[in-house]
Amino acid sequence: QVQLQESGPGLVKPSQTLSLTCTVSGGSISSGGHYWSWIRQHPGKGLEWIGYIYNSVTTYYNPSLKSRFTISVDTSKNQFSLKLSSVTAADTAVYYCARAYCSGGSCYSGYWGQGTLVTVSS
Amino acid sequence: QSVLTQPPSVSAAPGQKVTISCSGTNSNIGSYYVSWYQQLPGTAPKLLIYDNNKRPSGIPDRFSGSKSGTSATLGITGLQTGDEADYYCGAWDSSLSGLWVFGGGTKLTVL
Numbered sequence: 001q002v003q004l005q006e007s008g009p010g011l012v013k014p015s016q017t018l019s020l021t022c023t024v025s026g027g028s029i030s031s032g033g034h035y036w037s038w039i040r041q042h043p044g045k046g047l048e049w050i051g052y053i054y055n056s057v058t059t060y061y062n063p064s065l066k067s068r069f070t071i072s073v074d075t076s077k078n079q080f081s082l083k084l085s086s087v088t089a090a091d092t093a094v095y096y097c098a099r100a101y102c103s104g105g106s107c108y109s110g111y112w113g114q115g116t117l118v119t120v121s122s
Numbered sequence: 123q124s125v126l127t128q129p130p131s132v133s134a135a136p137g138q139k140v141t142i143s144c145s146g147t148n149s150n151i152g153s154y155y156v157s158w159y160q161q162l163p164g165t166a167p168k169l170l171i172y173d174n175n176k177r178p179s180g181i182p183d184r185f186s187g188s189k190s191g192t193s194a195t196l197g198i199t200g201l202q203t204g205d206e207a208d209y210y211c212g213a214w215d216s217s218l219s220g221l222w223v224f225g226g227g228t229k230l231t232v233l
Contacts, residue, residue, distance in 0.1 A: 037222075046124050047159075047167065047210055049222040063218040096166055100222075106173050107214040107222045108157035112166040 002027040004097050004113035011119050012091075018084040018120075022097030022113055029078045030056060035100040036080045037109060038071060040093040048093075052100060053080060087120045094118075125150060126211050126225035133231040134201050142196040142228045144211030150223055154214040156194040158187055161208045161227075170209075171196065198230075206232050 008020035022036070029036060037052040051061035053071045061069055070083040084091060094117050100109040127145040134140040144156065156174050159167035169178050171187035174194065186197040194211055211225040 046226045047212070047224040049224070060220075062221050064221060102214065102222065105153070105214065106155040106157075108155075108169060108172040108212065109167075110169040110172070110178050112168075115166050 002099060002111045004099065004111055006095060006097050006113045006116040008095075008116055008118070010117060011121065012087050013122050014088055014120055015086055018082075018087050018091065018118060020082045020095055020097075020116065020118070022080050022082075024078045024080070024099070027099075029073060029080060030075050033101065033103075035102045035107075036071075036073065037098045037100045038069075038082045039096045039098055039109075041096070041115070042093045050082065052102065054102075089120050092118065092120045124226035125215055125217075125223035126213065128209075128211060128225035128228045130226070131229045131231065133233055135233050136201050136203060138201050139197065139199045140201060140230065142198075142209050142211075142230070144194040144196070144225050146192050146194075146213060146215075148192060149217045150192075150213045150215040151189065151194055152192040153216060156187065156189050157212045158185075158194075158196045159210045159212065160205075161210065163207070167210060201232050203232050206230055 003025045005023045035052040035054045038050040053059045056073045068085045073080045094115040096115045097113040098109040099111040158171040161167045174189040175187045184199045208227045215223045
């Protein structure tokens, strides 16, 4: 059974860079066909897709978000990561990592991490 | 403002049936498959339906999905108190250069 677990700081100061890591267990992050994704949820709001990485090197980000996000993979640790630069209070949210399938007109995720709350505050 | 439109809330009594709608456009629901998620308070979303009407292993057949044109519907029969949660629809959208979009969520109250 694939499991995902986010880790990272719960509190980040404005203008700093947020770094989150998602550790994958029960399956290899190098196996094909999966879109390793980050999704966030602002307090009391809906889901917002940030982006994904697939084939370990190809990334794609939500074009409606400003390009402050970077997703990368560390296959040796079976982890993928999210970096968000120049954070503001508007980036306060629960951040989820997920294993998605996005191909052939379909995009969905059956495997999610538990989520990690990130608060941006001085 | 979410790309896909859902009613903020629905309610029904235990044992009854409820439907949750998800409205979109030709650039999302009209052209791509829809998925549905259940989010219990304080937990991560859980996939209920993918590809419009398919249930992952372990999801009871009380949950069903359908799509017509640019709208989709999640149906839940035999409502249980444990079904009280937020429900989200999602789909790919070909706007801009393509993005994965979600509805704003619907709070289901089992009276």
